[in-house]
Amino acid sequence: MRDIFILTEQQLRECVSLDAAIVDVIESAFRALAGGKVVMPPILSMDIADANGEVDVKTAYIPDFDGFAIKVSPGFFDNPKLGLPSLNGLMILFSAKTGLVDALLLDNGYLTDVRTAAAGAVAARHLAPSGIRAVTVFGTGIQARLQVRAARLVRAFDKVHVWGRNPERAAACAGDIAESLGVDAVAVSDPGAAVADSQLVITTTPAREPLFRAEWLHPGLHVTAMGSDQEGKNEIDPAALRDADLYVCDRLAQAEKLGELRSARAAGYLGDVSPPELGAVVVGDHPGRKDDRQVTICDLTGTGAQDTAIATHANQVARAAGLGNVIRA
Amino acid sequence: MRDIFILTEQQLRECVSLDAAIVDVIESAFRALAGGKVVMPPILSMDIADANGEVDVKTAYIPDFDGFAIKVSPGFFDNPKLGLPSLNGLMILFSAKTGLVDALLLDNGYLTDVRTAAAGAVAARHLAPSGIRAVTVFGTGIQARLQVRAARLVRAFDKVHVWGRNPERAAACAGDIAESLGVDAVAVSDPGAAVADSQLVITTTPAREPLFRAEWLHPGLHVTAMGSDQEGKNEIDPAALRDADLYVCDRLAQAEKLGELRSARAAGYLGDVSPPELGAVVVGDHPGRKDDRQVTICDLTGTGAQDTAIATHANQVARAAGLGNVIRA
Numbered sequence: 001m002r003d004i005f006i007l008t009e010q011q012l013r014e015c016v017s018l019d020a021a022i023v024d025v026i027e028s029a030f031r032a033l034a035g036g037k038v039v040m041p042p043i044l045s046m047d048i049a050d051a052n053g054e055v056d057v058k059t060a061y062i063p064d065f066d067g068f069a070i071k072v073s074p075g076f077f078d079n080p081k082l083g084l085p086s087l088n089g090l091m092i093l094f095s096a097k098t099g100l101v102d103a104l105l106l107d108n109g110y111l112t113d114v115r116t117a118a119a120g121a122v123a124a125r126h127l128a129p130s131g132i133r134a135v136t137v138f139g140t141g142i143q144a145r146l147q148v149r150a151a152r153l154v155r156a157f158d159k160v161h162v163w164g165r166n167p168e169r170a171a172a173c174a175g176d177i178a179e180s181l182g183v184d185a186v187a188v189s190d191p192g193a194a195v196a197d198s199q200l201v202i203t204t205t206p207a208r209e210p211l212f213r214a215e216w217l218h219p220g221l222h223v224t225a226m227g228s229d230q231e232g233k234n235e236i237d238p239a240a241l242r243d244a245d246l247y248v249c250d251r252l253a254q255a256e257k258l259g260e261l262r263s264a265r266a267a268g269y270l271g272d273v274s275p276p277e278l279g280a281v282v283v284g285d286h287p288g289r290k291d292d293r294q295v296t297i298c299d300l301t302g303t304g305a306q307d308t309a310i311a312t313h314a315n316q317v318a319r320a321a322g323l324g325n326v327i328r329a
Numbered sequence: 330m331r332d333i334f335i336l337t338e339q340q341l342r343e344c345v346s347l348d349a350a351i352v353d354v355i356e357s358a359f360r361a362l363a364g365g366k367v368v369m370p371p372i373l374s375m376d377i378a379d380a381n382g383e384v385d386v387k388t389a390y391i392p393d394f395d396g397f398a399i400k401v402s403p404g405f406f407d408n409p410k411l412g413l414p415s416l417n418g419l420m421i422l423f424s425a426k427t428g429l430v431d432a433l434l435l436d437n438g439y440l441t442d443v444r445t446a447a448a449g450a451v452a453a454r455h456l457a458p459s460g461i462r463a464v465t466v467f468g469t470g471i472q473a474r475l476q477v478r479a480a481r482l483v484r485a486f487d488k489v490h491v492w493g494r495n496p497e498r499a500a501a502c503a504g505d506i507a508e509s510l511g512v513d514a515v516a517v518s519d520p521g522a523a524v525a526d527s528q529l530v531i532t533t534t535p536a537r538e539p540l541f542r543a544e545w546l547h548p549g550l551h552v553t554a555m556g557s558d559q560e561g562k563n564e565i566d567p568a569a570l571r572d573a574d575l576y577v578c579d580r581l582a583q584a585e586k587l588g589e590l591r592s593a594r595a596a597g598y599l600g601d602v603s604p605p606e607l608g609a610v611v612v613g614d615h616p617g618r619k620d621d622r623q624v625t626i627c628d629l630t631g632t633g634a635q636d637t638a639i640a641t642h643a644n645q646v647a648r649a650a651g652l653g654n655v656i657r658a
Contacts (some may be wrong), residue, residue: 001339004435009656010330047515048390048397053428053437057399061377068377070386070401074422074428088428090421092401099382099403100573104433106333106658327654329337329435 003326005103011323012107018114018146020153026118027282029309033251034060034279040251040304043258045230052078053229060304067093067102069311073305076259085109091311103315103324115310116302117146119250119278120202120224122269123298125154126281127248127289128200128222132157136194138211138235139204140164140173143226146226147202148177148185160185161194168208192216194252203227203235210263214239219293225260226300235296238267245294248273248286254301261299332655333433338645340652341436345643347443347475349482352454355447356611358638361391362580363608369580369633372587374559381407383559389633393394396422396431398640400633402441414438420640432644432653444639445631446475448579448607449531449553452627454483455610456577456618457529461486465523467540467564468533469493469502472555476531477506478513489514490523521545532556539592543568548622554589555629565589565626567596574623576604577615583630590628620657 001193012097016022032038032140040060047054053076061068073089082084089112091105105111108206132155137144140162148160164186170187178185179305188194195201195216200221204214212223227235241247241264244324249255251276256262264270289296318324345351361367373386382405390397402418409415420434434440461484466473469491477489486641489506491514493499499516506514517523523529524545530552532541541552543566552573556564570576570593571620578584581604593599607627610617618625647653 006335006656006658008656023369039375039377041373041375044370044386044388046368046370046388046390046397048368048425048428050390050392051428051594053425055388055397055399055423055428057373059373059375059384059386061375061379062380068375068384070384072421074421074425076428079427082427083428084429088383088430090430092419093419094384094401094403096377096382097405098408098411098413099377099380099384099405100413101417101419101435106430106656134331216473231627240387325336325656327337327435329335329437 001328002100004101004329006325007103007105007318007323007326009106009108009110011318012105012314015317015323016111016114018117018149018158022114022118023121023153025124025309025313026115026306027303030122030279030282032162033277033305034283034285037063038305042319053312058304058307060308061096062305062308065308065312066096067312068096069093069308071307073109077135091307093311093315105314110148111310111314113142113146115306116143116226117150117162119300119306120147120226121150121154122282123224123278123300124151124200125226127296127298128155129220132199134159134161134198135200135202136161136163136198137202137204138163140166140169141204143204144173144238145176147181147204149181151200151202152181155200158183159189161198163188163194186240205235206233206234209287210234210237212236213245217243217295219295223297228259229301230258231262234260234263238264238269241297242269244297246289246296248278248281249275249299250278250301251303252277255299259299259301330565330657331429333430333658335654335656336432336434336647336652338435338437340440340647341434341439341643344646344650344652345440345443347446347478349588351443351447352450352482354638354642355444356451356636359451359608359611362606363612363614366392367634380405385635387636389424389637391634391637394637394641395425396641397425398637399421400636401528402438405489422640422644434640434643440639440643442471442475444635445472445555446479447628449476449555450479450483450634451611452553452607452629453480453529456625456627457484458549458621461528463488463490463527464529464531465490465492465527466531466533467492469495469498470533472533473502473503476533476555478510480529480531481510484529487512490517490527491647492517492523520596534564535562536564537561539563539566541565541569543572546572546624548624549623551632552626553629554626557588558630559587563589563592567593567598570626571598573626576619577607578604579607579630580627580632581606584628588628588630
């Protein structure tokens with residue numbers, strides 16, 4: 001019999017939010033990835049076609065972290081018809097010394113939302129030009145909102161363009177961004193014009209055909225593409241990866257299977273290079289952006305290292321705050 | 330906010346035990362595997378060399394089952410020095426319709442022990458000769474005890490030979506088997522002589538060099554090898570797989586990577602055949618043993634389908650018995 005610590009989504013929302021501290025926590029995961037001692041196996045992925053569902057399991061062991069997380073992320077895309085969210089899941093934190101269950105983080109995907117957005121902030125901090133006036137975001141969901149909020153933790157823009165297939169949702173998303181960040185945020189119908197006005201573009205869609213055109217690249221632009229995390233997804237025109245001055249991914253082994261790199265290579269580009277990972281840029285092993293005129297692209301597929309980092313952090317801050325329940329099992 | 334049902338190891342022990350009902354539950358998993366509609370991705374496996382640990386994640390979707398389990402099995406082999414068990418873990422049961430967490434089964438590996446032994450009973454039921462007088466078990470741990478108990482659910486032997494590297498542990502294991510089953514069970518120092526006297530042999534060790542010699546095969550013998558579940562493990566002399574009349578595995582894609590089949594193929598045997606799976610024998614797609622003189626071998630690596638089957642069953646019987654705790658998350 002041992003005590004297992006249980007945190008609900010509500011308790012996690014009380015003690016973990018998308019702020020500068022979380023960006024540093026996630027940045028530490030990328031630093032660790034650059035160190036070469038992280039153990040991060042391929043994602044376990046299972047399709048449940050009968051229910052239009054899928055489930056992914058991610059994990060990573062990071063040396064010097066007390067625990068490692070196993071994250072289970074189901075996505076069941078008929079759920080909205082039942083009034084339920086498509087995305088769910090939980091994280092389990094295990095002791096890295098004994099393998100015993102330390103904590104169950106019943107977050108319904110909340111920590112994934114936060115750590116995914118925080119990775120966008122890390123990318124923007126290390127790759128976006130220093131001066132950003134306007135941002136364009138593709139997509140109108142939770143990540144569209146959170147990615148813009150994350151970017152604002154590291155860059156001081158005051159204009160946001162929101163593009164989505166559904167104009168009403170784009171307007172609602174822009175309204176939420178304007179209200180929460182106090183910036184001028186508007187839905188746009190011409191994404192090319194919005195990109196031309198922007199120094200940072202963030203794509204957050206599940207697109208299977210490119211939305212972002214290569215001809216939209218312009219000097220002084222950084223693009224973070226975080227939508228593609230599965231074979232078959234593709235937000236960015238492969239020629240844009242060819243034309244950019246620098247392409248960076250979160251994890252090469254994942255990006256070449258699940259990210260924009262997969263589509264670019266299928267189109268015949270970047271076949272002869274081994275692109276740098278974000279961690280290498282963070283720790284300075286790769287120079288990253290050389291000047292404010294360069295064009296850079298960062299491809300985020302989502303890593304188990306981020307999950308281990310945020311789960312470890314959430315466990316610590318929740319315990320310190322006296323939150324959570326204990327079950328003897 | 331939803332209700333999540335939580336079961337502790339103690340509660341699971343109250344409502345799930347190794348009995349005929351569980352053997353049928355696990356047999357249903359093998360039937361489903363034979364049907365070809367189970368989705369069972371490769372095992373996610375992570376080594377944590379710093380702590381002499383590893384963690385495996387298994388899952389499977391079985392059509393017509395309400396849920397699917399994700400099982401996390403850590404093995405940290407320095408734990409005994411700390412007074413802790415090496416093996417642990419939990420299962421999470423998700424709705425196969427919505428992907429929502431249905432139940433957390435904090436079993437510390439108990440359900441794995443039971444479903445692993447039950448697979449041995451399924452193998453013995455369908456592959457062992459009809460008349461068994463004596464059984465030899467290799468290994469002295471929990472699976473040595475449980476596998477013999479499982480075999481006795483399907484065959485009426487009254488003699489058990491226990492062989493282990495450590496004679497004291499073998500004697501203790503034999504004592505436990507004798508007491509729990511009311512059979513004549515003794516520790517043996519000559520495993521070849523024990524096998525010669527037996528019609529069923531069960532190997533339950535983490536051996537990395539074969540313990541069971543090919544020359545011990547004799548007419549009317551069935552061998553179930555359940556120890557090898559990782560690259561590098563090997564209990565059975567590869568020549569025994571070559572010499573047996575029939576070799577059956579639980580899941581071909583796993584056995585060729587993790588089971589005895591891996592070693593046999595590395596030795597140059599069975600390279601030209603696609604061996605039948607246990608499920609095919611269960612449903613009658615493969616004839617299995619043809620007569621009581623044949624020599625058969627069954628190689629069990631452990632499948633996610635068994636985990637989904639036992640987790641679904643445990644959830645049902647625990648709820649029916651009014652056991653468990655509910656947390657709103």
